[in-house]
Amino acid sequence: MAEESPGTKVAAETAGGDACPDAGQPLLRIEGVAKTFGTFRAVDGVSLDIKAGEFFALLGPSGCGKTTLLRMLAGFEAPDEGRILLGGKDIALALPHERPINMMFQNYALFPHLSVRDNIAFGLKRAGMARAEIATRVSEMVALVKLEGLEKRKPDQLSGGQRQRVALARALARRPKLLLLDEPLAALDKKLRESTQGELMELQRRLGMTFIIVTHDQEEAMTMADRIGVMKSGKLAQVAPPRELYEAPHSRWIAEFVGDINLFDGETKLRDGHRLVIGTRDAGALVVAEPREGVGSGKLAVAIRPEKVKLSRRGPVTEAGRETAINILDGVIADICYLGGTTTYKVKLDTGGMLQASVANSARLDIDAYSLNQHVVAWFTPDDCVVLQS
């Protein structure tokens, strides 16, 4: 379990109104939270700080506990252990209607008997807001999510995309300190999902709100979030910005879960300054950069992302290339997967293993494209490799 930079000790004072908490003090602090259903430990000791204005994504396979964690933040489940501090105040046992947190539900959970206007106004009325103020806020929200003219419609008279917007407007209307989004885009088709991702990010930045999104779609998490928490079996496996998560995964599991990766198991053979030589079964000896935290003596795995692998017919061509491209492997093209922007080649290495290489299709007419069974040379630099404890 990884924890992000420890925040300063939280004062017992609640941050008043909509004002941002002091810099350094997290808006939300989750401390050793656990939840067990029967004998199943759905959330197993999660600690996490979330800063005000952050766009945070909880990512993980289904059943990893991310939704349970979100439901505990919303108040639909009470944690068995741990504390949930919002602006310094423990809300772990507060009821949902007592929390300044709103949630956008996976299937939107719009009230079918209420119009778009009344759905959005629902939370405002509960807050005892004045009639005129409610009307102003509702039209503000309707404009924000571009639903003008549909105020009187019932949810079943709307398209999926429009329903999603109503759900968002309803959750934002109360200007919550924290907005929880449970798979908010899962029900949309791909094109709409991509444009909505952009709109959500834009909105979050404009409103300066804190968003926590739960998703199983890593591209979605990568695109939108400032930081991603990857969950596995109820625990946070790694919390990092998207780039760090992708380029410096903490574990073999993370490396395989996020994106595609080539993994070669082996053991340290030689140590030369900052370079390690790792003997692998499938790819021979590979030279890698020694990780800052060092490596243990046990079994290791060398991980290399497919797009870091270069291919050519005769190996690295430039002088510079010759110096840095220390790992050079010969092989034969075994499989070609054309994806439009890129092509993924599977190279059967002479050493026995299989290596995936992703090549950008930078030219429309490529007479040099590789064909099946063609002999190729694959190479990559030591810095492109990540060494993982097996």
Add this chain to the structure above:
Amino acid sequence: MSSRRIFARPARFAAIAPYVWMVLFFLVPFGFVLKISLSQTAIAQPPYEPVFDLTAGWDALKAAFAALSVDNFKLLGSDDIYVFAYVRSLNVAVTATTLLLLIGYPIAYGMARLPKRWQGIAMVLVIVPFWTSFLIRIYAWINILQHDGLLNQVLLALHLVSQPVVWLSTDTAMYIGIVYSYLPFMILPLYATLAKMEPALEEAASDLGAPPWQVFWLVTFPLSLPGVGAGVLLCFIPIVGEFVIPDLLAGSNSLMIGQTLWLEFFTNKDWPVASAAAIVLLVVLLVPLLLYERLQKRQLEQGR
């Protein structure tokens, strides 16, 4: 095209079948009752006249039609007994249905919130009493409610009363009997709507700041209205015409229309007046039915 042909006929038949059923077993008998209600009582077999005799020729049939009159309906309006019986029936039905809703709703709500595997068991428990004859169950209530019955024994043993309470032949006993007998008809449609309601809707309401009682009144209850409508009608309509329960459990000083009908039919052998009373009852019951149908249509237009 050919496959369409094959399916066309059974499909059309399936659409017609309910109408055939309704005409044969509802409309035709209704015609008989209507005819009898327009006849006059007579000491004869059958005990009314005129009787249509289709073999007697056109003129005789015309004469029979001419002899029909609405006197029986006038009688219903002029004699207080009938008006009182209708008013009492509606009164009892409204009270009993309200009680049923107040008792049935919490039970249905509780059932719908049980873990899935318990819901089936709860359902069986609701239905199980139906496996015993209705009449036997009402007689069992007589046993429980009588002077030295179970209820009085318990009350005496607990020192809640010093003397046996008179339960039988009171309205209280009748309401106990009606509520007991009709409770499943209220619970089942309510349970059906509550069980299929998305739990996220209630969560969304509380997430948006509604305390539990508001969640219920603003979301759960409005969304369960189709079930409430079905349950209310399933109870209200038969209770208006209820005969057995008031006859066995209530006192004899004020009668419901079902009992009046029985008296006219079997004791007074006045079939025409009994038929007229039945037709008025039908018209009275048609009003809530049509209302319900309009409600349902409106819901259909809004989409479930």
